[in-house]
Amino acid sequence: MINFNYVQASTQKNVTDTLMKDGTAQIIAGGTNLVDLMKRGVAAPQKLIDINNLSLKNIEQQKGFVRIGALALNSVVAENELVVQKFPLLSKALQSGASQQLRNMATVGGNMMQRTRCSYFYDTTMPCNKRNPGTGCGALKGYNRMHAIFGATENCIAVHPSDMCVALAALNASVIISSSRSERKIAFTDFHKLAGTNPEKDNTLQRGEMITAVEIPDANNFAQHSTYLKIRDRSSYAFALISVAAALDMNGGKINNARLAMGGVAHKPWRLTTAENFLKGKAATEENFKQAAALAMKDAKAYRHNNFKLTLAPNSIAEALKIAAAM
Amino acid sequence: MNDNNKDDKTLNHSRRQFFKISTALTAVALTPSYILKAADDNMDDKIAELFEKRDLNIEVNGIVHTLSIEPRVTLLDLLREQLKLTGSKKGCDHGQCGACTVHVNGQRVLSCLSLAIMQDGKKITTIEGLAKGDELHPMQAAFIKHDGFQCGYCTPGQIMSAVACVREGHANNEDEIRSYMAGNICRCGAYPNIVDAITEVKQKGGTI
Amino acid sequence: MGYYFEDGDRVNGKDIVTGKAKYTAEHDIPNLAYGVLVGSTIAKGSIATMDTKSAENAPGVLSVITHLNTPVVPGYDAGGLPIKTPVSGKNLQVFNGPTIYFNGQPIALVVADTYERALFAATLVKAQYNKEAQVTDFLEAGKTVKAIDTAKYKDNIRGEVDGYKNAPVKIEAEYIVPIEVHNPMEMHATIALWDGDDKVTVYEKTQNIKSAQRNVMSAFKLKEENVRLYAPFVGGGFGSALRTWPHCIAALIGAKKTGRPVKLVLGRDQMFNSVGYRPYTLQKIGLGATADGILIGITHEANSITSMYEEFNEGSVNISRSLYNCPNVTTRYKVFPFNVSTPTYMRGPGEATGAFALESALDELAYKLNMDPIELRLKNYAEKDPENGKPYSTKFLKEAYKLGADKIGWAQRNPAVRSMKEGEWLVGFGMSTGVFGAYRNNAKALARIFADGTLLVQSAVSDSGPGTATSMTKIAADGMGIASSKITFQLGDSALPPGPGQGGSSTTASLGSAVHDVCESLKKKLAELAKDAAVFHTETIHNPKPEDFVFENGYILLATDRTKKLSFTEVLKQNNLNQVEVTEESKGSEEMKKYTAFSYNVHFVKVLVHPTTGVVKINRVVAAADAGKIISYKTAESQIIGGAVGGIGMALMEEGVIDDRYGRWVNNNFADYHVPVHTDVPHIEALFVNQPDYILSPTGAKGMGEIALIGFAAAVANAVYHATGKRVRELPITPDKLI
Ligand SMILES: Cc1cc2nc3c(=O)[nH]c(=O)nc-3n(C[C@H](O)[C@H](O)[C@H](O)COP(=O)(O)OP(=O)(O)OC[C@H]3O[C@@H](n4cnc5c(N)ncnc54)[C@H](O)[C@@H]3O)c2cc1C
Ligand code: SF4
Ligand code: FES
Ligand code: FES
Secondary structure, X not given: OOOOEXXXXXXXXXXXXXHHHOOOEEEEOOOOOHHHHHHOOOOOOOEEEEOOOOOOOOEEEEOOEXXXXXXXXXXXXXXXXXXHHHOHHHHHHHHOOOOHHHHOOOEHXXXXXXXXXOHHHHOOOOOOOOOOOOOOOOXXXXXXXXXXXXXXXXXXXXXXXXXXXXXXXXXOOEEEEEOOOOEEEEEHHHOEOOOOOOOOOOEOXXXXXXXXXXXXXXXXXXXXXXXXXXXXXXXXXXXXXXXXXXXXXXXXXXEEEEEEEEEOOOOOOEEOHHHHHHHOOOEOOHHHHHHHHHHHOOOOOOOOOOOOHHHHHHHHHHHHHHHHHHO | OOHHHHHOOOOOHHHHHHHHHHHHOOOHXXXXXXXXXXXXXXXXXXXXXXXXXXXXXXXXXXXXXXXXXXXXXXXXXXXXXXXXXXXXXXXXXXXXXXXXXXXXXXEEEEHHHOEHXXXXXXXXXXXXXXXXXXXXXXXXXXXXXXXXXXOOOOHHHHHHHHHHHHHHOOOOOHHHHHHHOOOOXXXXXXXXXXXXXXXXXXXXXXXX | OOOOOOOOOOOOHHHHHHXXXXXXXXXXXXXXXXXXXXXXXXXXXXXXXXXXXXXXHOOOEEEEEEOOXXXXXXXXXXXXXXXXXXXXXXXXXXXXXXXXXXXXXXXXXXXXXXXXXXXXXXXXXXXEEXXXXXXXXXXXXXXXXXXXXXXXXXXEEEOOOOHHHHOOEEEEEEEEEXXXXXXXXXXXXXXXXXXXXXXXXXXXXXOOHHHHHHHHHHXXXXXHHHXXXXXXXXXXXXXXXXXXXXXXXXXXXXXXXXXXXXXXXXXXXXXXXXXXXXXXXXXXXXXXXXXXXXXXXXXXXXXXXXXXXXXXXXXXXXXXXXXXXXXXXXXXXXXXXXOOOOOOOOOOHXXXXXHHHHHHHHHHHHHHHOOXXXXXXXXXXXXXXXXXXXXXXXXXXXXXXXXXXXHHOHHHOOOOOOXXXXXXXXXXXXXXXXXXXXXXXXXXXXXXXXXXXXXXXEOEOOOOOOOHHHHHHHHHHHHHOOOHHHXXXXXXEXXXXXXXXXXXXXXXXXXXXXXXXXXXXXXXXXXXXXXXXXXXXXXXXXXOOHHHEEEEOOEEEEOOEEEEEEEHHHHHHHOXXXXXXXXXXXXXXXXXXXXXXXXXEEEEEEEEEOOOOOOEEEEEEEEEEEOEOOOOHXXXXXXXXXHHHHHHHHHHOOOXXXXXXXXXXXXXXXXXXXOOOHHHOOOXXXXXXXXXXXXXXXXXXXXXXXXXXXXXXXXXXXXXHHHHOOOOXXXXXXXXXXX
């Protein structure tokens, strides 16, 4: 790892000013992703801005939503009373990620900003457009078991690895982004982007900006019927092959409203709006779940090693819906 | 003090310059002359050391250390290589095994992904700080009793994690223990015995 | 509240749980420098030019060593590895020439004053290569790559060639075991210190102290007394630490070049191509039987890989020659050299690979015959070694089948596929047999009793996890008749009497015999010293002989009159001695040549399989072992548990992946190469027949470490078949293979 300059920021403005001024500076929060990337030479910031002294840890009820500060720890969010009560889906998604030690370090902002786990991205001797634009995509014709089936391009077929983000996408959360001059609020689903022609950018955050909070609307009835199903190669401490966040607003056996998002399938948390719309007003039957799942798979495309996802994904969607409905 | 001053509270201009040079090993022309002179005298290591190091106050197992370290030093390497506390293990160095688990201000974290410089003013507990003198911590005793290890290499991490697991209230049944211990890999496969050890400590109750 | 050690607790447990135990990289050596290896980025070709300037100029760097400036290693071949075809036992000679044999091969060693600086400088070393096309893809085996063709790879035929083909009921199938990597938790490491030109101290992660010492001796042409090697604690190995690998020699080179002690620790990524792995093996099995399940023929073929410079082979097909009574057995074994590092024995070695195929095929045959898999195995039970007709030293496999079957409730299951359910999960039961030769090697031990009644036993062996010091202490305690707490078993030092390597499950039988024998000699010596003592001379007793004494609780007693006794302490005092010591070497008996010795373990597994997502949960594991006498119950149970956990990894998740376009590893880390975690492992029930084998060794112990794993993966595959009706013949059984 190269040596670097380390500063502790005491105000938000410190951070955004420094980020604006110095293109080689990077925020460090929990460090669980960034330190790893630096060890491998994938990231080499010359300056680290430690933001842990900022007061961005709060989780609080506001009118119509719950606001979670960007520095709230994954373990804390997962067990926060408001979250457990109103968004058990988020709690479950967080619990299924990483390990308790990592969740004790990882922050909400850092989790959103974590980079793909594509092995080619991590190995600096391999081609990778995301790490080194223009070198090609190592995974495209390489080992791509973990890779995307939705929205990928030849430029990059990586997936976003977060579990938390899948739940937040399903819950219609928003992201609060601050720069030195302004603050903006965007839909969570607009935060991450598809690979497109510039896979080196994972999201829509601009230079000089930082994440300060996420807000989750709570005026809904999804808490009773929601689940996060994560399928992976071992039963814990592993990234998802496929994950599904499913939340249903039910009235007896009827579905008023549905929310569905997937992880492990795209460059961003993947909302399944067609399937959601299909389920609206339908009976909660296995048949309907299967149909919804089939609709969700339209436009899916597999590569050499991830063909199984074309079956595993719809099966997992149907299974998650079944679990959520049965609650 | 205004924000800008706080931002770079420790670095003056020349230091920052040197910093870039010594790490990137380029642009000798930009180097302040007294540093070039020192380099001519074959002192560049010494200087680099001086300029790249930062002060750190850290309490480890009740002892306060005042140190000067490079910001890139991880907590794990600080413990193992500089403080000679080799009880915390390195099993991967990338957050993927749990062998390096320590407590920072009472919470279990991975020391291999923690920069030491970010622990300024914090209290660290490692496996060496768990027993009270000769008296083993109940979790340590339970690991021996249940043969919760074979080669012993993952063990300090397992024990630090297990103690936290109980303290957090995540040891109420075997499945919960397994979930909350999943971040500690044991290649020897002592898992069932570890679960037994934790279960026993939890059932005995008391503060641990 | 203190903890009181109980008998059976590990003797080094307190050091381990308090963090005091010093593993290889943890010895505090003054003036230590840090070495970091730089790996090649191509898999075949040669280094054209190297740029080490910026690394050399980086802060704190003491030296950058490459093939261009390496100090000569006198034991290496002058002028580089002269390799045309792979040679058995020819390890990679680090920095000996520009030739690249595999991706990640060490091309430079950076030594710096701190770990961080060495790591950083290592990233600055750059090489240009003359690249050639590598082969790492097994599809090329037999096409562009030819198998090594020497006498030992001749077809091995008992009875009729491919005799199974003539049987009324036949099974033919292909099975694949992918690359698996030992990945002990402690990464391999070496600390090397030169004391002058011809003397070194080495701290080395090794399962084989004396062999590591010999390797250092022969590399640098040093005398035995000038190579001191320590390995007091070894953080696992599973076979990876049985050999001495190039990084050890590299550390010695670095220390020589810089004149400072050098510590070199491999990174986890380097653990995948520096210290061996279980090689990819494609197997074909043909089984033929009569309609009532009598085996007529077995044909077992295995095709595996090795490196370009070194031949590696293992017993992948042997299990088919010895496990069942079968007249016609044909085995074929081929090894193809690829641009990879050399594989090595990994727990259960080739036998585990072979057992997956054979024991899966047997299950397939049982279903085809509509016969219970245990019944099929009992029908073909070998009462004597089918290879040579020799009797078994001991064999309690039948008993093990029964023990395990009863425990898991084998008879109560419904054997029809997809017939059992728990909720929506499919339930499956599976079983398989593990077998491994029971070996005993030469071993030496020293025993020294002190005037205070304590006993020191020594041997140059290392303990990578089985609890060697604990079981040896137990053997010494039983042998000498003193409490375990009075015994210290010292290991991990090459200067001690030569102990065996810790491999092939032979430590307990080999070293245990030496400890047993040395205790017998020490008792004789004590008896000799005691026999003239006054207490043993009364009106009724005259001139007792050594064999008239027994030893209990630290006393030497007259067998015929136990009131006549003398403490060991007294014996020494009366003879004016501070200590008495003996050294014994123990070898396998002549008698043993008349027998065949095997250890056995029967695995029973219950799995739950999710019908639509393909998730497999190991719900229950019962292992029933015939491993001879159980010396130390707790550690023996742990061995079986550990093997089962390794088996869960092999069955469900472990798979090393190389991108053939580059010949480079793509999942060489613990996040992508999955090994079992807590949630993958249920309680594991370990049962032992516990019958001694005194023909093999005076301790009665056979082996345990390998059989704990051998066959396990087949039991899982068989259970998955029972649950789902899907036969997975390519490991690991990941969700994608079941949907
Ligand atoms: C072995 C392992 C297993 C894991 N398994 C999972 C898993 O199963 N599921 C899962 O979801 N995750 C998993 N993770 C990832 C983990 O959740 C992330 O590493 C973590 O969430 C990152 O948070 P952090 O605070 O540590 O981020 P850091 O490492 O501190 O930062 C990561 C990035 O975010 C930027 N950043 C941080 N905060 C802000 C902010 N407020 N505004 C703008 N930029 C910011 C940093 O500049 C950096 O680029 C795993 C990690 C490891 C090491
Ligand atoms: S998938 Fe994306 S991250 Fe992976 S190699 Fe291709 S470009 Fe890089
Ligand atoms: S060494 Fe820190 S998690 Fe493995
Ligand atoms: S005891 Fe060896 S890795 Fe856990």
